[in-house]
Amino acid sequence: MSEFPYLENPEEAIAVQRGPAPGGPSSAYRTFGETLRGMKTTFARILEGPVTIQYPEQKTPVYPRFRGRHKLHRFEDTGYEKCVGCSLCAAACPADCIRVVAAENTPDNRVSAGERYARIYEINLSRCIFCGYCELACPFDAITLGNEFEISEHNRDDQIYTKDMLLSPPVKEWPVADRDLFDTPIPFYKSDS
Ligand code: SF4
Ligand code: SF4
16 A cells, blocks of 8 residues: 555545535535524524624723823822933834923922923824833833723824823723733733832
8 A cells, every 4th residue: 555545546536625526415415504504603693682882882891901092190199290201211112203302300390200300291193003112111100001092183293192191181081801801910010000
């Protein structure tokens, strides 16, 4: 017996590959079986009921690690901005969409807890790819990505978010899926921020 029997009888090998010839009782039986299988799937879906989500009235929870619009943070006790204008986030950004201009804190004008603060902090969200590198690069947890994603605009300029916009609470709150089900373990950089 050859190691490759199909080489000895190629016609038979081709017939096996093609399957039964069309027509005849076996073909009708197979077609009937496949139709029944399809109908079973169809009726199972009908019994499940409608699954349409009435967006935007109905909000589907986003996953806990979903990366949406950025947020800048303040210290809760003092109210100082956490950002010290170091520009590490801008250096880490692969889309080059963060602009930071730092200035010195003075006794009369203390904005952050460090020596300097971000006088200008802008993110061009039309270029952002929501990779989260800025959040990872920040040594002070000053910037995080939230779960807001309805940020489309008619004008590109409106997609440039200023520091005041990023410091403000999000305009829309979105439900977040259960962390215990979808986010284990929580990365350390998210657990405290
Ligand atoms: S999420 Fe990524 S692309 Fe967007 S600003 Fe941060 S580093 Fe840049
Ligand atoms: S957000 Fe963080 S990394 Fe970016 S400038 Fe401010 S302190 Fe530096």
